[in-house]
Amino acid sequence: MNNMITTCHLTKKYKSFTAVNDVSLHIQKGRIYGFLGPNGAGKSTTMKMLLGLTAPTKGSFTINGKHFPDDRLEILKGIGSLIEAPSFYANLTGRENLDIIRRILDLPKHAVDDALALVGLTEFENRLAKKYSLGMKQRLGLAEALLGRPPILILDEPTNGLDPSGIHEIRNLIKSLPALYDCTVLISSHMLSEIELMADDIGILNHGRLLFEGELDELRHYALQRGFSADHLEDMFLSMIEQDNLSRKQRAKL
Structure with a gap:
């Protein structure tokens, strides 16, 4: 397996709050990886660590064979990113x-x-x-x-605020990119139906922890084994998040 991005026990803490907790990702070359999670799950923080915008508290990562922090500048040269709303010189x-x-x-x-x-x-x-x-x-x-x-794209909510026509345009563009020039795409989105149409692999994060990583078919099998609906990505995602939140509450009572 040829991974373009590998994280090992990646963790980010802000005083007593853990935003990203022991996350190990495996993002394969030439594929689109959908990175999912509720608001505050740690997706954006993870992406910012990969871009060198915030430093990990613990753990390490490798991008295209280069190790952070020793090869930080070389890593950044090989990544194109769209994080939050793009900003331009209006005039x-x-x-x-x-x-x-x-x-x-x-x-x-x-x-x-x-x-x-x-x-x-x-x-x-x-x-x-x-x-x-x-x-x-x-x-x-x-x-x-x-x-x-660049060989790697990191896109955080690239369809945010778009109308259905704009979403369709951006989705088709992103979906075509790996075949166009053999790039690897890490994309986060709250629009799960769009991720289902374009992603090869899925990572699901909740409260900073990675609940699942694998291909869509593997996610369907995983959901069926646990008695979840596997008709749509949104159904599987919501069931997994609900179960994890319930487990957290039960552990907190003990």
Whole structure:
């Protein structure tokens, strides 16, 4: 198995609160990994640790054969990311916004053309970013992440705030990326029906703990073994979270 991202007992504590608790992930090369969990489960914190935005309290991780923290800069060079809402210079065009990042990353000029084409923004490249629709802004954020075609993409709620048409566009784009240029995608979303349509593998987090990791078919088998409905990802997810929350309450009473 060729893992692009491996975490080992990754933990993040803030004083007495444990946001991420002993999480070991195995994200395979060329696949889309759906990272799921309720609000506050620790998904964003995990992604921020992988991007070097916050340091682990305990544990370690390896990305594309490079170890954190020794290879931190090399790791970051190989990751494109969209975390929370993308931000732009409103009075610059889409192309100009991308060109600033291109120069920071020391990429060739054609990298901007390539990224605009990938997300379908070429015809709007000279429009001011402040005049972009919400869906176009999300696509511009993805274009920033795709500059230079990094081998790994980390996307946190990339369809957040989009209408059904925009969600459909972004989902189809993300789904096509591994085949387009052999990248690996780690994506979190509350839209479980969308994750079900695009993800190869699933990781489910609750209260900072990893409840499940594996392929969708493995998740269905796991759910059926425990008497859960396995018709849809949302049913399986909610059943697992409810059972874990109940177990936590019972343990707390002991």
